[in-house]
Amino acid sequence: MAMMTGLVLLVITLCLGAFALPLAERLIVGFVRWSTQGLPPEIRDRRRGEIQSELFEQRRQDAADGYKPAEIAARILVRWARGIPDELAWHREVLRAAKKARIVKKPRAQILRPTGIPSQAALGIPTVTEDPPLPPLGWLDGTASAAISAAGRYDEQSRQMRRAAIQAQLTSMWGNEVVCPPPSEPPAEEADP
Amino acid sequence: MFRMRRRRDVLLPIEQDILSAALELRRRGTREFFGFRVARAIQSETGARALVAHGTLYKALGRLEDLDFLTSRWEDPAAAEAEGRPRRRLYQVTAAGQHALAAALAAGVRHSRRATGRTALSWR
Numbered sequence: 001m002a003m004m005t006g007l008v009l010l011v012i013t014l015c016l017g018a019f020a021l022p023l024a025e026r027l028i029v030g031f032v033r034w035s036t037q038g039l040p041p042e043i044r045d046r047r048r049g050e051i052q053s054e055l056f057e058q059r060r061q062d063a064a065d066g067y068k069p070a071e072i073a074a075r076i077l078v079r080w081a082r083g084i085p086d087e088l089a090w091h092r093e094v095l096r097a098a099k100k101a102r103i104v105k106k107p108r109a110q111i112l113r114p115t116g117i118p119s120q121a122a123l124g125i126p127t128v129t130e131d132p133p134l135p136p137l138g139w140l141d142g143t144a145s146a147a148i149s150a151a152g153r154y155d156e157q158s159r160q161m162r163r164a165a166i167q168a169q170l171t172s173m174w175g176n177e178v179v180c181p182p183p184s185e186p187p188a189e190e191a192d193p
Numbered sequence: 194m195f196r197m198r199r200r201r202d203v204l205l206p207i208e209q210d211i212l213s214a215a216l217e218l219r220r221r222g223t224r225e226f227f228g229f230r231v232a233r234a235i236q237s238e239t240g241a242r243a244l245v246a247h248g249t250l251y252k253a254l255g256r257l258e259d260l261d262f263l264t265s266r267w268e269d270p271a272a273a274e275a276e277g278r279p280r281r282r283l284y285q286v287t288a289a290g291q292h293a294l295a296a297a298l299a300a301g302v303r304h305s306r307r308a309t310g311r312t313a314l315s316w317r
Binding site: 028046047049050051052053054056057058060061075078079080081082083084085086087088089090 | 227228229230233243244245246247248249250251252255267278279280281282
């Protein structure tokens with residue numbers, strides 16, 4: 001199959017002549033752009049940068065070795081085509097890892113997500129009736145707790161302040177790392193009066 | 194469909210080839226290498242007709258880095274700009290990578306290129 005693909009690519013590129021090289025490079029760059037879609041930005045940018053560099057280096061080396069542009073294009077395309085299964089497998093692995101990370105992140109998302117409030121606001125129902133249950137905050141230090149206490153009544157504005165305080169605290173503690181509350185803490189209770 | 198799960202302590206032949214070629218480059222005075230450079234080194238070392246495919250190479254490099262057998266960094270943009278080319282991602286073999294390769298070789302198993310992708314080396 002790979003051999004057949006390689007043969008077809010070889011014939012096409014030789015027919016295209018000098019136009020084949022930029023087309024081949026564009027095809028590979030487009031493929032990598034597509035195959036890295038949805039990946040974390042640092043992984044995506046790294047892979048795209050590496051492929052850009054790789055294409056340049058191969059083009060330069062092959063030209064120095066005396067290959068014609070159409071031959072270089074064929075060599076580049078065949079090399080790329082042989083690696084497609086590994087490229088796709090790598091993509092799946094990275095996505096799987098990212099999905100796992102999202103699952104671990106879920107507890108934080110539950111804590112920080114305001115439920116009920118937007119729909120209440122849309123219906124014109126007053127949102128300040130009673131204090132909703134607080135998320136577990138024992139694992140945060142005094143800064144965030146103080147900010148949350150200062151929020152007072154838990155109307156929409158104070159909810160936003162509380163969310164911002166927690167978010168800032170988590171970011172300062174763990175950066176972009178996956179965060180999970182300690183097992184001793186109960187899971188977050190969502191207030192949806 | 195049944196799919197074999199990779200063990201973390203297993204070196205695939207392509208990974209062994211990368212480490213081996215990288216150490217050979219280091220012996221010749223190149224401490225850091227980039228993808229195309231190591232692909233060429235592998236080609237000359239193994240006598241393969243074609244360069245390692247992009248997808249295969251960078252997947253293996255990524256895995257070796259995950260295992261702490263390689264470290265990597267982006268090249269200084271000024272250096273790349275001065276030469277009028279894209280930035281290179283520069284890799285370097287760590288002591289752990291060196292030990293892993295030595296242990297794999299000491300295990301006495303050396304795979305031919307034909308076995309690539311079907312069997313693997315373990316250093317435990």
